[in-house]
Amino acid sequence: MTVxxxxxxxxxxxxxxxxxxxxxxxxxxxxxxxxxxxxxxWPSGVYLARVRAGSRVRYAPFVMRPRRFGTARVAVVVxxxxxxxxxxxxxxxxxxxxxxDTVDLTRPFVGYGLPPHFRSYDLxxxxxxxxxxxxxxxxxxxxxxxxxxxxxLAEVYDLxxxxxxxxxxxxxxxxxxxxxxxxxxxxxxxxxxxxxWRVVYKRDSIVRIARWRDLDRPEAALVGGQYVAWNExxxxxxxxVVTGARLAPWFFDGTGLRNDSRFGNYGxxxxxxxPDSPRSTEVLARANDVFGKGxxxxxxxxxxxxDARVFAAGAINFGGTADWPAISPLVENLWRHLTTP
Numbered sequence: 001m002t003v004x005x006x007x008x009x010x011x012x013x014x015x016x017x018x019x020x021x022x023x024x025x026x027x028x029x030x031x032x033x034x035x036x037x038x039x040x041x042w043p044s045g046v047y048l049a050r051v052r053a054g055s056r057v058r059y060a061p062f063v064m065r066p067r068r069f070g071t072a073r074v075a076v077v078v079x080x081x082x083x084x085x086x087x088x089x090x091x092x093x094x095x096x097x098x099x100x101d102t103v104d105l106t107r108p109f110v111g112y113g114l115p116p117h118f119r120s121y122d123l124x125x126x127x128x129x130x131x132x133x134x135x136x137x138x139x140x141x142x143x144x145x146x147x148x149x150x151x152x153l154a155e156v157y158d159l160x161x162x163x164x165x166x167x168x169x170x171x172x173x174x175x176x177x178x179x180x181x182x183x184x185x186x187x188x189x190x191x192x193x194x195x196x197w198r199v200v201y202k203r204d205s206i207v208r209i210a211r212w213r214d215l216d217r218p219e220a221a222l223v224g225g226q227y228v229a230w231n232e233x234x235x236x237x238x239x240x241v242v243t244g245a246r247l248a249p250w251f252f253d254g255t256g257l258r259n260d261s262r263f264g265n266y267g268x269x270x271x272x273x274x275p276d277s278p279r280s281t282e283v284l285a286r287a288n289d290v291f292g293k294g295x296x297x298x299x300x301x302x303x304x305x306x307d308a309r310v311f312a313a314g315a316i317n318f319g320g321t322a323d324w325p326a327i328s329p330l331v332e333n334l335w336r337h338l339t340t341p
Contacts, residue, residue: 001027001053003037008046009126044138059113063140070156072135080140081168081206083115102207121320125163128322128331145172150179159186159338163319166194170201178222184306186338190319192271193227195219218276224300224312225271235291237267244284248301250337255329264327266315270297278302309338
């Protein structure tokens with residue numbers, strides 16, 4: 001049995017998960033069945049351990065934190081709690097058994113070991129970031145909750161990016177990001193259905209408690225939009241239609257897109273603005289009635305009196321298309337706008 005570590009998203013090929021880093025190693029389990037794999041001074045990011053045993057291949061993902069805070073001015077938070085909530089290994093998920101309220105975070109992922117929807121929701125952003133040359137520090141959900149204060153987060157990072165499906169967050173995470181925003185920190189949510197459930201983190205598990213909107217903290221007040229519906233396996237993805245080209249010309253600059261132009265192919269789960277959204281919230285693009293009458297996807301953006309800038313994609317797979325040729329200029333414009341003082 002051998003293991004090779006991969007830096008996820010670092011390969012240019014759309015069929016590859018990433019470049020190999022470090023030498024391959026033969027695994028010789030000890031008496032307890034555990035093996036050690038040496039890590040080197042690699043960039044912060046998402047990594048995969050690819051294990052081969054004969055013709056069989058399995059993966060184990062992990063997030064490598066930066067060696068010190070503020071190596072870059074942008075923090076990327078990987079949705080590790082959501083990954084495990086949708087992991088059906090051992091039927092230990094409330095999506096399999098509604099009586100389950102606790103999810104074990106130490107389980108391997110079902111199948112080949114990749115997080116659910118990793119190729120379609122996560123990998124595209126990782127590829128875009130690697131190709132762009134931009135620097136970022138990566139953190140897991142539990143890492144984010146470990147930050148000392150919002151003031152420290154704002155001191156170190158100009159922008160916090162949630163590239164994937166950030167559905168499950170603790171009170172500590174919600175408070176931290178809300179306070180960071182209130183201090184003028186910029187946020188980018190590249191998926192949908194973000195900050196939807198409150199969970200309690202207990203070292204090796206998360207416990208689902210309640211929806212944030214039912215706790216009088218509607219996620220739209222932070223994100224700009226909030227969860228509307230999912231496609232119920234019957235509504236196809238559709239393009240976004242530009243509605244805010246004049247409201248946010250910086251976002252569409254150089255793309256050739258104008259009001260009524262179409263781009264991408266989105267759906268699966270969607271968000272839209274609500275009366276709880278900040279008053280300055282603007283809709284940059286919309287997919288009208290994508291899941292039936294009254295269920296539209298909306299891409300939103302707002303600014304605060306403290307000069308915080310907050311973008312929300314409004315569709316769960318937007319971040320996964322970041323490396324598409326038609327979409328990468330939009331993501332580049334967003335990155336530049338949210339990192340420029």
